[in-house]
Amino acid sequence: MNSDVPIVKDLVLIGGGHSHVAVLKQFGMRPVTGVRLTLVSRHVDTPYSGMLPGLIAGHYAPDDAHIDLERLARFAGARAVFDEAIGLDPSKKVVLFRERPPIAFDVLSINIGSTPHATVPGVASHATPVKPIDRFLDRWMDVQERLRTATGLRRIAVVGGGAGGVELLLAIQWRLRTLLAGEGRSDTHLHYALYTDTETILPTYNDRVRRIFGRVLGDRGVKVHVGSAVTEIRAGQLCTADGLVHAADEIFWATHARAAPWLAASGLGVDSAGFVRVGDTLESVSHSHIFAAGDVASVDGHPRPKSGVFAVRQGRPLADNLRAALRGRALTDYRPRRKFLSLVSTGNRHAVVARGSFVFQGEWVWFWKSWIDRRFMRRFNELPDMPELDRPRAGGRGLDLDGASSISDSSFRCGGCGAKVGATVLDRVLRQVQTSTRDDVVVGIAAPDDAAVLRVPAGRDIVQTVDFFRAIVDDPYVFGQIAANHALGDVYAMGGTAQSALAIVTVPFGPEDKTEQMLTHLLTGAVAVLDKAGAALVGGHTSEGAELALGFAVNGVVDPARVLRKAGLQVGDSLILTKAIGTGTLFAADMRHRARGRWIVAAIDSMLQSSRDAARCVTAHGATACTDVTGFGLLGHLVELLRASSVNAQVNLAHLPVLAGAEETVALGFLSSLQPQNIRASRAIEDPKGLASEPRFALLFDPQTAGGLLAGIPAAATTACLAELRALGYIESAIIGTVVAQADEVERVRLSS
Numbered sequence: 001m002n003s004d005v006p007i008v009k010d011l012v013l014i015g016g017g018h019s020h021v022a023v024l025k026q027f028g029m030r031p032v033t034g035v036r037l038t039l040v041s042r043h044v045d046t047p048y049s050g051m052l053p054g055l056i057a058g059h060y061a062p063d064d065a066h067i068d069l070e071r072l073a074r075f076a077g078a079r080a081v082f083d084e085a086i087g088l089d090p091s092k093k094v095v096l097f098r099e100r101p102p103i104a105f106d107v108l109s110i111n112i113g114s115t116p117h118a119t120v121p122g123v124a125s126h127a128t129p130v131k132p133i134d135r136f137l138d139r140w141m142d143v144q145e146r147l148r149t150a151t152g153l154r155r156i157a158v159v160g161g162g163a164g165g166v167e168l169l170l171a172i173q174w175r176l177r178t179l180l181a182g183e184g185r186s187d188t189h190l191h192y193a194l195y196t197d198t199e200t201i202l203p204t205y206n207d208r209v210r211r212i213f214g215r216v217l218g219d220r221g222v223k224v225h226v227g228s229a230v231t232e233i234r235a236g237q238l239c240t241a242d243g244l245v246h247a248a249d250e251i252f253w254a255t256h257a258r259a260a261p262w263l264a265a266s267g268l269g270v271d272s273a274g275f276v277r278v279g280d281t282l283e284s285v286s287h288s289h290i291f292a293a294g295d296v297a298s299v300d301g302h303p304r305p306k307s308g309v310f311a312v313r314q315g316r317p318l319a320d321n322l323r324a325a326l327r328g329r330a331l332t333d334y335r336p337r338r339k340f341l342s343l344v345s346t347g348n349r350h351a352v353v354a355r356g357s358f359v360f361q362g363e364w365v366w367f368w369k370s371w372i373d374r375r376f377m378r379r380f381n382e383l384p385d386m387p388e389l390d391r392p393r394a395g396g397r398g399l400d401l402d403g404a405s406s407i408s409d410s411s412f413r414c415g416g417c418g419a420k421v422g423a424t425v426l427d428r429v430l431r432q433v434q435t436s437t438r439d440d441v442v443v444g445i446a447a448p449d450d451a452a453v454l455r456v457p458a459g460r461d462i463v464q465t466v467d468f469f470r471a472i473v474d475d476p477y478v479f480g481q482i483a484a485n486h487a488l489g490d491v492y493a494m495g496g497t498a499q500s501a502l503a504i505v506t507v508p509f510g511p512e513d514k515t516e517q518m519l520t521h522l523l524t525g526a527v528a529v530l531d532k533a534g535a536a537l538v539g540g541h542t543s544e545g546a547e548l549a550l551g552f553a554v555n556g557v558v559d560p561a562r563v564l565r566k567a568g569l570q571v572g573d574s575l576i577l578t579k580a581i582g583t584g585t586l587f588a589a590d591m592r593h594r595a596r597g598r599w600i601v602a603a604i605d606s607m608l609q610s611s612r613d614a615a616r617c618v619t620a621h622g623a624t625a626c627t628d629v630t631g632f633g634l635l636g637h638l639v640e641l642l643r644a645s646s647v648n649a650q651v652n653l654a655h656l657p658v659l660a661g662a663e664e665t666v667a668l669g670f671l672s673s674l675q676p677q678n679i680r681a682s683r684a685i686e687d688p689k690g691l692a693s694e695p696r697f698a699l700l701f702d703p704q705t706a707g708g709l710l711a712g713i714p715a716a717a718t719t720a721c722l723a724e725l726r727a728l729g730y731i732e733s734a735i736i737g738t739v740v741a742q743a744d745e746v747e748r749v750r751l752s753s
Helices: 018-029 049-057 069-076 133-148 163-182 207-219 261-265 308-327 363-381 423-432 476-493 512-533 583-590 597-608 612-620 633-645 662-667 675-684 695-699 715-727
Strands: 009-014 035-041 045-047 066-068 079-082 087-089 094-096 107-110 154-159 190-195 223-225 230-234 237-240 245-247 250-253 276-278 290-292 297-299 342-345 351-355 358-362 441-443 461-470 497-508 536-545 549-558 574-577 625-628 648-652 709-713 734-740 749-752
Touching (some): 009 018, 009 308, 018 107, 018 308, 018 363, 035 069, 045 133, 049 163, 049 363, 066 363, 069 079, 069 583, 069 597, 087 261, 133 163, 133 250, 154 163, 154 245, 163 190, 163 207, 207 223, 207 351, 276 290, 290 308, 342 363, 351 363, 423 512, 441 536, 461 476, 461 497, 476 512, 476 597, 476 612, 476 625, 476 709, 512 549, 574 715, 583 597, 583 662, 612 709, 612 715, 625 633, 633 648, 633 709, 662 695, 709 715, 715 734
Parallel strands (some): 009 035, 009 107, 107 290, 154 190, 190 223, 276 297, 648 749
Antiparallel strands (some): 045 066, 087 094, 230 237, 237 245, 342 351, 351 358, 461 549, 497 549, 574 709, 574 734, 625 709
């Protein structure tokens, strides 16, 4: 969030479907000045439906068939919010969530796919729905392992005779057959059945295609039940409308899907299945500036099957119309083709292609389809390096969006009084942000004054610390959580408990409503962390600037007899690190679109994990010294402990807990801007085995945000301490070395592997 152009309009995309990935790519190639783009998605990786059968059959690796939304959003300059939208208020123009504050929009687009049509009793409890695909893939791995290890008879049923159901069954069968063959086992104990309420399989295809797949299913031993509507599913049983009860150990639900219920509940115009009705422009027929595409959309006058091919084709016209809506220009009609190419695979590397009455089949069709699919995926996973854009200032030679002319250029905005945010904005924000109360907070936000007044509990000393840094993620709610957690780390590292916090905020220039929204998200996220810590937000200072930044001055209290210090390490102590390292290199790579989204999400999850319970644990096991690992990197903070304790240490590089992807990004040369300064501590290293060329060596200097605790634990308590840490959720906790006697006046860290 670093720009001298005020944000004057918000474009929000709900869902990471095929249409929206095209929108992100288009906006990344041609940004719109003054528009903040936000992507809301449940998952960081979105599956491509065209490669789903090949993924299930084992022809593709997961990365082959998924688009990395975090990296694509970074390329597009979009704020990525990995959360699930649960509602929409079109009148207030906000998207609703379970926990985080609503996200406002000026223009909205929905591309969330569909959900199971689960009106049949028992589907939710006893079947595995294919839609939504991301959730199906999460469950498929468990089902696959269950079937792979089965020894007795297992009956596998797929409900749905369309292309999706037929392809799914054949892919499952091929995958299990090849897995078992690789283990020298037969799959004869696995029996397959297909159920459909239509009188034939593949009812939307011509007779030749149906005959081809009828032969394939017969040759593969699949029992096909046509005209057999499923009326109920029980544990291990499937009931059909003819009154028969069929045994089924694993049931996959691949019938027609419906839209998420919250779409209709929001007041949007929907069809009988709950899908958003849109016109030829893909704009909602009931609400202007709300668009929908892909499976979730029903285009009036142009009924089409729910197929990824239509979602892909809607991407470019959707992007064009979103630009037009933001500019206040006329929208352009999009007319879907009546005839389209359909490719259906048979599980193995063989497929059938149909268009109208033309039908071809063979291995060449599968490889041709695979070539098309891989080319499509490369468009979104192999992103070009974009140069720093010389973005025009609002009202200048760039796009003059409505409202931009009312905002003064940032270079002429007053810097006096800290360029404070307006009092009315702050009042509204603080009314929305509810912080916890404490008896020892005499004067705070509940009754604001010139300063906060705190009472120090009897028999306690005060612990004070301050941290402040610019945003490392584009989601202000998540950044608020990270910044608060980072600031609290110093209090925990000294054995204290948090009492209060003063916020220090810099928000980008912009209209009042955009500033208010950002502050609300930022402080709501921060307060969520402070509340769990038992700390009250008692005030702070806000100012305007070129980029979002946040920090906290935190007060804590501590028992004077139980203060953890850096001094105190004893020879023979074990060095325990409670979190994995690597945030610096990962975010350096992320800025260049070279980090995988799941790496970044895992790093964020680590930064959001509080060190409060870890501090209590190491204290209870007799910690002799402790510090939190932050900006100076692991080595810098370790040297501080060694210097204060007049000891040396042996550190095993192989035992360092490392965040997923950190070794890869270091090896590619992505280092944090603080890395060169931290490398000065390398004079303390003794490297007898020549380990300096290994990626983990560079990670010793990697600066951390909201890193873990580094503590010295007596050898006798080490095993119990480590076991308790992992039980508390610090699963990356590790013994990284041992404290040894000081050999000379210089603090030495001897490396081993």
